[in-house]
Amino acid sequence: xxxxxxLKAAIISIIVAQTATSFNIRRSFHGQSRxxxxxxxxxxxxxxxxxxxxxxxxxxxxxxxxxxVSSTIPLFSDSSAVAAVxxxxxxxxxxxxxxxxxxxxxxxxxxxxxxKLLLGRTDDQITAKAxxxxxxxxxxDNAGNDLVCYHNLQGQGDYGRLGYSEAVQVxxxxxxxxxxxxxADAYFALFGADGERPDKGxxxxxxxSVVGLPGGLxxxxxxxxxxxxxxxxxxxLKAGRGDDPDTLFQRTVxxxxxxxxxxxxxxxxxxxxxxxxxxxxxxxxxxxxVQGAYKRGELRTTGCPDRAPPS
Numbered sequence: 001x002x003x004x005x006x007l008k009a010a011i012i013s014i015i016v017a018q019t020a021t022s023f024n025i026r027r028s029f030h031g032q033s034r035x036x037x038x039x040x041x042x043x044x045x046x047x048x049x050x051x052x053x054x055x056x057x058x059x060x061x062x063x064x065x066x067x068x069v070s071s072t073i074p075l076f077s078d079s080s081a082v083a084a085v086x087x088x089x090x091x092x093x094x095x096x097x098x099x100x101x102x103x104x105x106x107x108x109x110x111x112x113x114x115x116k117l118l119l120g121r122t123d124d125q126i127t128a129k130a131x132x133x134x135x136x137x138x139x140x141d142n143a144g145n146d147l148v149c150y151h152n153l154q155g156q157g158d159y160g161r162l163g164y165s166e167a168v169q170v171x172x173x174x175x176x177x178x179x180x181x182x183x184a185d186a187y188f189a190l191f192g193a194d195g196e197r198p199d200k201g202x203x204x205x206x207x208x209s210v211v212g213l214p215g216g217l218x219x220x221x222x223x224x225x226x227x228x229x230x231x232x233x234x235x236x237l238k239a240g241r242g243d244d245p246d247t248l249f250q251r252t253v254x255x256x257x258x259x260x261x262x263x264x265x266x267x268x269x270x271x272x273x274x275x276x277x278x279x280x281x282x283x284x285x286x287x288x289x290v291q292g293a294y295k296r297g298e299l300r301t302t303g304c305p306d307r308a309p310p311s
Contacts, residue, residue, distance in 0.1 A: 093174050094171045094172070094173070094174065095171065095172045095173070095174040095177075095180070095214075096169055096170075096171045096172075096258065096263070097169070097170060097172065097180065097183070097211070097212060097213045097214075097222075097258065098131070098133050098167040098168060098169040098170070098210075098211070098212040098258065098263045099111070099167060099168055099170070099183075099187045099210075099211055099212075100133065100134075100165050100166055100167030100168065100207075100208070100209060100210040100211070101187070101190050101191060101197045101209045101253075102166070102197035102198065102199040102202055102207045102209075103166060103199050103202055103207065103275070103276055104130040104131070104166035104167060104168050104266065104270065105130065105270065105273040105274065105275045105276060105280070106190075106199070106275035106276070106277065106280050107130075107166075107167075107168045107190065108128050108129070108130045108168045108271070108272065108273075109272075109275060109280070109282060109286065110186070110190055111128040111168050111170050111183075111186070112126050112128045112272075112286070112289075114128075114170075114182075114183060114186040115127065115128060115170065118179060118182050118183065118186070119172075119173070119179065123289055123292060124292055124296065126289065126293065126298070127169075127170050127171040127298060128168055128169070128170045129168065129169050129265055129266075129271060129293070129298070129299060130166070130167075130168055130265075130266045130270045130271055130273070131166075131167060131168070131169055131263050131264050131265040131266040132148050132159045132164035132165065132166060132167065132263070132264045132266060133164060133165060133167040133169075133210060133212050133256065133258075133261055133262070133263045133264065134163065134164055134165045134167070134208075134210050134212070134240055134242055134243070134244060134254065134256050134261050135148065135159065135162040135163035135164035135165075135242060135243060135261070135264075136162075136163045136242035136243045137161070137162040137163050137243070138162065139156065139157035139158075139162060141156060141157070141303065145303045147302070147303050147304055148162055148164055148264040148302075148304075149267065149302070149304030149305065150266060150267055150269075150270065150304065152304065152305040153305075154305055156304060156305065157304060159206065159264075160204065160205070160206045163205070163242060163243030163244075164206070164264070165205060165206055165207065165208045165210050165244075166206060166207060166266075167210055167212065167263065169212075169263040169265075170183065177221055177222065177225075178225075180213075180222050180225050180226075181225040181228070181229060184211075184225060184226050184229035184230075185229050185232075187211070187229075188229055188230060188232075188233040188235060189233075191209075191233065191235065194251075195233070195234055195235050195251035196248060196249060196251065197209060197248065198277065199276060199277055200248065201276075202276075203246065203248065204246055205243070205244065205245050205246045207246065207248075208244060208245065208246045208247045208248075208254060209247040209252065209253040209254065210240065210244075210253065210254045210255075210256060211226060211237075211253055211254070211255050211256065212255075212256040212257070212258035212261060212262075212263060213226065213255070213256075213257075213258055214257070214258055214259060215257055215259075216239060216240070216255050216256055216257030216258075216260070217237055217238075217239040217255040218257075223255075226255065230253065234251065235251050235252065235253055236251060236252050236253070237252070237253050237255050238252055238253070238254055238255065239254075239255055240254035240255055240256040240261065242256075242260075242261055264302075265299065265300065265302060266302070267302055267304050267305070267306040267307070268290060268294065268299065268301065268302075268306050268307055268309055269306055269307045271290045271293065271299055272286055272287050272288075272289045272290040272293075273287070274287070291310050294309055294310060295310070
């Protein structure tokens, strides 16, 4: 065969590790214990411990399941096609950022609303998930799994002891970086008129105000947008170093490099949960979103003590 053209082949392997996640149990208690906490004196060291014990007691321990992994390998016979796909993939790569200000239950609800309002997403497109961020320590179970968990009676990977705070991660389109400013404004709108988190009943570094983005508090465009949004709300930003102290009464937010301090998803129990403050008992349709998020792989099991996922 004459004048045979040599075809250049390229293989792009994309492995998406996702695990199932989603079952929500309504809180067995709501406003009264939280109202009691709000009315307690900051000098009373017992109310905080009682609140945490109540939260721990409300979480049932159940069996855990494995993860679902899918893999696709597209093939191309032209190197230019590979370059085009690589370029487009970089341009369309999702931007994952996280925000924390007090209890993550209410924060997740507000970012679900922001995704719908600012991005036009439907329930089956929501990416907001509750979790933990900003820790410096690690915990491995007997199987060698690295765990970050909510307070639990087994003492496994307690996020407070590991230096983490509660946060909510959301995935934004990197093709429209201006959207980050809109989400930053939505975040600072969660603060009270005093520039503090509204749920002051939760005390300690687990509830500190924290933001995570690529590069942290740098000179990048996202950081600049965050600084502009913070300035417009009268809130100061500080570079987080991990295991940072509480920000209550400081009008301050710790800013983390999300690459150095990655987000860790919380247990299924905490996803799409009712809030703790009066008026934060959300519709059942909101609570049930955990099931859809689990089935489509947006949420996963974590290896921590948790409720059983939906079958």
